[in-house]
Amino acid sequence: MGDIKEVVPKITKFKKGKPISSFKLTFDSQQVQPEPIYYWLLDFVQDGGWETKKITDNFSASPGSGQFADIGQRVTRMQEEGMKILGGLNQVIKSSLNLIYDLKEFKMRLVHYDDSKSDSKQTRESGMLALKQIWLDSVDLKRGRGSIHQLAAEGGYTTIREVFMMANSINDLKKMNKEDKDGGGIINDQILRMLIPRLAEFNKWVEYSEKELRKRFNIERSYLKSQVETIKLYSSWMKPYLKAAEELRQKGFEGNAALVSAFSTSMFELTLFGKRKVSVPEKFGNAKLKRDYYSCILISLVYRGHLSRRETQQGDYGFVMGGRIDMTFDSYALNSEEMELMEKELTKEDVEDTLKFSSDVAGDALAELKDDLDEFLTDEDDKKEEKKKKKKENDINPFSALFSLFKPSSKKKGKKKEIANLKSIKADNFVERAVRANAAQSAADGIYLVYDIYKKSHGMASSPEGFENSDEAETTEPAVEFKDVFKK
Template sequence: MEEKKEEKITNPLVNGEAAVKYKLNIEAPQSGVERFYFWVLNFMKTQKPYGLSLKVDKIKDLFSMTETSAYFGATEQKKAIQQDRAFQFLRVLGEMNKNLFQLVRELRIIDERLDYYTRSDEDDEAAEIALKGLWTSVVEGGGRNPDSVYGLQTQLGFAILPDLFFAINPRNTKEIEKHIEGYDKGKGVGLNRKQKELLKRKLFQFLSWKEHTHKELKQRKTFTLKYLRQFYLSMRTYINWIRPYLKSAKRLQMQLQADSPELVAAFDTTLVDLELMGYKEDKEKKYFPLILIKFRYVTMPQMAYQEEYQRGAIHTGRTEITFEGYGATKEEVEEYKKKQEEEDVELINSLSGSLEALGEELKKYLEEAGEEKFGVDKKEKDKEGKERNVVMRILFGNPKKKKEEEKKEEQEFEGALEPIKALGGAFKELFSFAKIKKKKEKSAGPTSQKEEAEESAKKSLDVMYLVLKKSHGMLG
């Protein structure tokens, strides 16, 4: 328990220990509240000097509503359609899952049988005896068939036949007579002509069966492997088809607590929680600036009918926006995302769990069938790595040019003021204060990379907070 507490304390994102935090409450009883979310999203993603040029991830997207609202009925109807489609695919996948196990089991049996033939060709006496035992019991029918090896031993003069049959092991039909004569002379058995003829006949039948069944098993394995690959691709296709329906059904399900004081059963109310994360990761530094924008909407949805289209909801009401700035590491961001992730991925992962349950055995057979994408194709992985590097260069620039960009940082900061200079002198005065503060802090110098990242996040929030208020007429 103590270790868990220490882990929570060391991650400011999980604890909500922001270096800077602003809060904005907006009442919009006559207009939609969506515009604030999309304004913030676009401002975070837009390149400088018209935005913050950040990489944006959506961390949270939850909602709940009162059961008596018209919006609740429309949402439940859409969710039922998604659930019905998902159930149909799940039923098909259930049947395919059974057949998949049977295919893998069949391939395992074929491999075991082929191992007998391979080792027999390598002069393994035990494997040859196993094949002969299989032939006498399955093909000849054992002692129930009077013409079999075991059936003939009951006749006069042929009691020694089973022992001779299992002791003499020619490699092919041409060597049968030579091996029989060699065994007879070497052991001094003294076989008569009838015994030799019968032994030749049985060994010839066995070797012919062995040769043909070996080829047949190889062909059967090749066919089964190709069918397994086709079957596997079909299952993956169904899984890819079902994922959107499961995700949609999950997203349409109310995920916030129904006992929230904002939700009153008699009122037509909707509660929405959204959270955006914006950051610009620096490979050369452990800490990088990160901002969290949290939206909480308490709205009254109004169902609006549109011509030649289905009805949709217009949300009006109160918006609470919380701006938080941090200096974070990549590990802290990943930990925060895992803790904040509300989507139930277990159901989706269980779809491919049956494939993973077969483990290395299924993987081995798919590789034999030529399936390269069971795991991660190496070529595709290299391609994704190259694409990721290109995206990183586009988003964050070339590290070699970083010093030149730092020299231009102050010019870019002043350039950010250009689009809004016409909005009024009061806003310019507010930014001149931020500019003076920037120069002072730069001359003093940060005491650590974390403080430097926090200062950068604070400046980004200052810009966003002030531009948001000014652009929506909240500043005089």
């Protein structure tokens, strides 16, 4: 993420974003190990009841160092494995798209079969005409010059296609024959003999093709379910590789004078953020605040050193770090709205600074296909339940509306106001100023405790009393003014 010290002045007016108190500690040793230092601080802060979060985690190594080559090999390995899985994932997504298009086509075709069995005469005729057109274009046309289309166009049987579309049974054909008294002489015996086997074949085709089409529809729908699960599985395999490759990317020290290409130099920066909620002082009774207030501490570690390989007499080896480490301890007092704005600013800077790759390919792909997947993968029982719910929602019965007056309201509360910038945050009232002052004092005491105990536990000189480096006016509860009496 971005530098939190640059973000704080953008999200709070309290002390203009400057720390309430600040301490620095620097030491240089060829035997210093950064890991024990970081984990001592992390454990001590967490044991003190602070909710911790790692804000910054940057590192870089000079091209001439062994760590640069080692990290480069690991990144390449992660990228190769991730791209292999991504290639397989792309194939499965393409296959799923083809399945969805096939299922859409099958569903459109099955609508004609359903319409041909409808109770409505008009719908039934429409469905049957559509099926006849499909049969003429895809089945009968394979006969070549003997197909109904060719006979009507070139064979001189101009009425044969219209008669086939009009007749639904052999009895209908006989009625249209000129020898039949009720037929009106529309067709002759020759056309009758040609259409009787064609119509019988069409009726069999309708029966068999519907069975096969529904069977294939169900098979491909089941296959689509398995493909969707495969996409999720591939994505879960791929995420760790791409995430590791991104985390191993060197960043944060571009252009730093300490990184000399020919030297074996490594640098890293860690920032640990801790917060602890502050309660309302007892003298305000049961006063409820619209926003919470937190004591916040910020611990930054900047390391510059070298990584060396040390071998034992048994032939084993390990990496040893040594160099200089700068530690900064800061304290702040923030409310929940300022914390929310801080998260947005940090994320915004992170997106602007780095070109981010979406590792959740499965989520992105499935989100675009959500409607289609819901249509084909939802069971019939679930669809019926959804229809019932919609029916209830559209109920216009006046009595149901009357009885609904006695039911508890299911309307959701209004959305929480979005904090876009510092101007969106209201100034503290009298009670909030007192709570913030307590939060500031708690943060100043907490960060000094971390600083002081760390020095004592590591044999460093420390002061018997705390340093007066915090602004007393900011950590003392405000006096009541006349205008505060009229504020809520």
